[in-house]
Amino acid sequence: MKLLNFFLIILILFSSNFLRADEIKLEKEITKNLRCLICQGQSVYDSDSEFAISLKLIVKNKINEGFTEDQIYKSLIEKYGEWILYDPQLNKNTYFLWFLPILIFLFGGAIILKKINKH
Amino acid sequence: MRNRIIYSLIVIFFLFVFVILYKGLSNSNLYTPKANIKSIPEFSSEIFLKKNTVNSSDIFNKKNYYLLNIWASWCLPCRDEHPLLINLSKNQKIEIIGLNYKDNLNNANKFINELGNPYSTILLDRDGTKAIEWGAFGVPESFLIYDNKIVKRYIGPLNLKLIDEIKNYIK
Numbered sequence: 001m002k003l004l005n006f007f008l009i010i011l012i013l014f015s016s017n018f019l020r021a022d023e024i025k026l027e028k029e030i031t032k033n034l035r036c037l038i039c040q041g042q043s044v045y046d047s048d049s050e051f052a053i054s055l056k057l058i059v060k061n062k063i064n065e066g067f068t069e070d071q072i073y074k075s076l077i078e079k080y081g082e083w084i085l086y087d088p089q090l091n092k093n094t095y096f097l098w099f100l101p102i103l104i105f106l107f108g109g110a111i112i113l114k115k116i117n118k119h
Numbered sequence: 120m121r122n123r124i125i126y127s128l129i130v131i132f133f134l135f136v137f138v139i140l141y142k143g144l145s146n147s148n149l150y151t152p153k154a155n156i157k158s159i160p161e162f163s164s165e166i167f168l169k170k171n172t173v174n175s176s177d178i179f180n181k182k183n184y185y186l187l188n189i190w191a192s193w194c195l196p197c198r199d200e201h202p203l204l205i206n207l208s209k210n211q212k213i214e215i216i217g218l219n220y221k222d223n224l225n226n227a228n229k230f231i232n233e234l235g236n237p238y239s240t241i242l243l244d245r246d247g248t249k250a251i252e253w254g255a256f257g258v259p260e261s262f263l264i265y266d267n268k269i270v271k272r273y274i275g276p277l278n279l280k281l282i283d284e285i286k287n288y289i290k
Binding site for chain 1: 221246247248250251252253254256257
């Protein structure tokens with residue numbers, strides 16, 4: 001019985017560690033995608049400014065409360081606007097941004113194809 | 120004919136780039152995004168030098184103008200704007216609420232004793248998370264509030280011109 005308890009405790013300890021590892025990974029991923037708004041060219045993850053430290057804490061708390069990545073982004077966009085994300089989401093303001101490279105790619109491809117056919 | 124079209128297209132392209140870059144020269148290099156936050160966030164906070172906590176809905180409950188001022192004793196620009204706040208606090212039509220940001224309580228107390236207290240209530244934000252709820256960037260920052268809505272936000276220290284603007288609002 002004692003041995004069983006021992007194994008159970010070990011199992012619980014390890015499983016919670018794995019959970020925590022997942023959370024830390026998610027926290028890192030989210031803060032790397034957040035722009036430190038008072039720094040120049042730094043993500044929240046990279047910055048040690050007061051603003052970034054507090055924002056890291058907010059992200060950590062929200063993950064602990066069970067918020068998903070998207071929900072966290074949404075709540076921060078409400079406060080700071082889309083600018084806070086390094087990876088902007090697809091909406092009517094960013095269609096141009098997202099589809100322009102594809103359009104240019106297709107346009108270039110068409111020119112190349114035309115040239116090849118000519119020859 | 121074809122060369123001419125290509126030539127004019129290139130000229131147009133460079134003109135377009137020139138105009139955009141030229142316009143950008145006069146822009147501030149500190150970009151402050153337009154935030155969508157219009158109504159005040161809900162939060163509860165400790166009160167400075169008291170042990171009880173208070174909810175945001177209990178503070179901004181009157182149909183009155185409020186100025187939420189985020190400050191800290193370690194923040195030099197806060198010292199500069201403090202006399203202006205003291206002056207503004209004499210106005211009966213506005214209530215100034217302080218949000219003490221990541222501060223040492225003893226230092227904050229000294230700051231208030233030395234420079235005076237314009238705040239009707241001082242809330243505590245020990246870890247900076249409440250300021251983020253407000254969409255704030257740092258200290259000092261002020262929010263003019265009426266009827267639970269943010270009328271105007273001021274990033275950085277207030278000056279005489281901005282105080283006049285606030286006085287115009289609360290007339």
